[in-house]
Amino acid sequence: GAVVSQHPSWVICKSGTSVKIECRSLDFQATTMFWYRQFPKQSLMLMATSNEGSKATYEQGVEKDKFLINHASLTLSTLTVTSAHPEDSSFYICSARATNRSPDSGNTIYFGEGSWLTVV
């Protein structure tokens, strides 16, 4: 249980275009999802917290107009990288907090498989 799926796993886009990455909770509801970015051989950096039905909360230094987050349903959050540039190339990982699992899983979040973005 507690499966989080990301799509696509790999995406290559041209510089200046926009690309959307989806994060779905498959067997639970997730009112809160998180988006992380991971550069090669580095740690995961939290980009933003996505809340269903409301605006995302971005971490300091993250451009909200460049990384658009939409959490329109209890099972889906999307990250859109707008006007992508080569420096946006990275591994993006989402995670979700289960809000309808019992008992509460002790502050545990569930990670997607990640999405590789390459901007050429």
Add this chain to the structure above:
Amino acid sequence: AQTVTQSQPEMSVQEAETVTLSCTYDTSENNYYLFWYKQPPSRQMILVIRQEAYKQQNATENRFSVNFQKAAKSFSLKISDSQLGDTAMYFCAFSEGTYKYIFGTGTRLKVLA
């Protein structure tokens, strides 16, 4: 602000031996959660073990156990009977209860045959 420090960028261990990965953190909170995650080459984040700060007993999960020293703000991971499949990047993570995780820089563990 909370911080998580992993001082060992890389470690290696012989198969079947025991290895301990270090993690320290800094927080002014009294209630929080600590985690160890494994990230194999597939990049999928896998929860290894979790510790609630209010619990004095160290968490264990089969071959994995932690040494949680709250006063010292230390949270080390011990892997017993290391297996080749344990080769991965290991991240220590902290969460104060908001479900936002702060990750350490990671330790790359290689299990040698």
